[in-house]
Amino acid sequence: MTEIFNLPAMLGRWTLNRIQIFGRSGIFLCLAIFQGFLRPLRPGRLIKEIEFIGSKSLLIVFVTGLFTGMVLGLQGHHTLTQFGAEALLGSAVALSIIRELGPVLCALMVTGRAGSAMAAEIGIMKITDQFPALEMMAIDPLKYVISPKILAGIISLPLLTAFFNVVGIFGGYLVGVKLLGVNEGAYFGKMVSAVTFTDIFGGVLKSLTFGLVIAWICSFMGYTAQATTEGVSRATTQAVVFSSLAILVMDYILTSLLL
């Protein structure tokens, strides 16, 4: 009986809790970005993080992009020939990759590969007292550890997405032109005339946003993990789940704004 009366209170407490966490994560993000531009700048740290998030994701992004493009080539050709419009294959592949699949799939792959590792790494630094150790050396851990990660996320994702797009279009070309015999001139010609600046801009905007969201959520989860081994493993899982969901939701919002 008492549970029923407690329900509103519980609901209220839960909501307040969420709002508080959200606010704290917002402050965390603002501080991390702001501090990232203060002296000392430590470009070496930023390059290290870009290497970790960016270049080490190249292989997985390459494979994902190639197969996405190949599947699009196959599916697109199958559908378009029914209307005798296989010449449009190039624009169909390019538009779906540049507008949607490039930014989203790339962001999801990076979340799985680098985001989880980011949360785990920060969590482990936390349980082994490395943050207080930095503090004792008069170094701000937020600025030293978190800022470069968030900036690296924002810088790396658009670059990875551009790479994904190129590989994806090439995958569509392999299947469409080389395997199924679509005219090569038509594949690229239609693509150039169909893709507008707005499409490119939308894709870049999405990838910038996703880069920020991944780095933000994953580093916040690691930073606020409970200082136990279970806490870190929970934070890692949550980081991946939350940033994947956030990517899909943000994608819908951005698409609706851009169309």
Added chain:
Amino acid sequence: MVIVKNLVKKYGSVVASNHLNCRFETGKVTVILGGSGSGKSTLLRQVTGLEKPDSGEVLFDGLDLTRATREQLYEKRKKMGMLFQGAALFNYLTIFENIAFPLREHTQIADNVIKTIVTMKLEMVGLRGTEDLMPSQLSGGMMKRVGLARAIVMDPKIIFYDEPTSGLDPISTGVIDKLIRDLNRKLNITSVVVSHDIESCFRIADRIIILYYGDIIAEGTVEEIRNSTDPRVIQFINGNPEGPIPFTRTDKNYLDEILS
């Protein structure tokens, strides 16, 4: 000189510091003794400004660290060294880079000079030759010695050691004890050592503070502590299983709990 006034810190219902008053005098080795969970690490974290107390003051060379700005705190921190209980080495850096880290961050010293300094500090803790290893390749005791080398690399004025010799073999313990003494005697470095090793404590201490579940139950020179008539102190320094200090933390009767 560090003066602690009326320090209170609670974690939920656990009172980790209960109105503590004590001082760490310049050029002296003060040892904080106490059982597990008596609030030793918590006291260190508050004295170094890593954690804010619920109330009370920490006067570090006249500056109240509990109310200091971040800049003031960081300025003071550059004069402090700290050895953490778990060494807290950076797991992504080699031993060499771990020790060189504060030098690289805070000074413009040239690489070859950094190399000399790091080699000297590693020699002091007996680990020359481990420069290129990663922390995960060392044993717990070795990590602690690297942590000590890192703590002294900036030549601090005051060093906090959280259990510098726990988990070390007797010879390493002797070396570290001597090192703490030497740093103090030769360079006049103030030392605050958390320990529960009575023998090593008597060897190195100028003053001893004994903590018991958040309270200071005794404070004084080695002689005063040795000659103390407080039964809790006598039990602690002799390691008696029987005495006024209970081994378990709960008040529930053991027989009752098992038979219920």
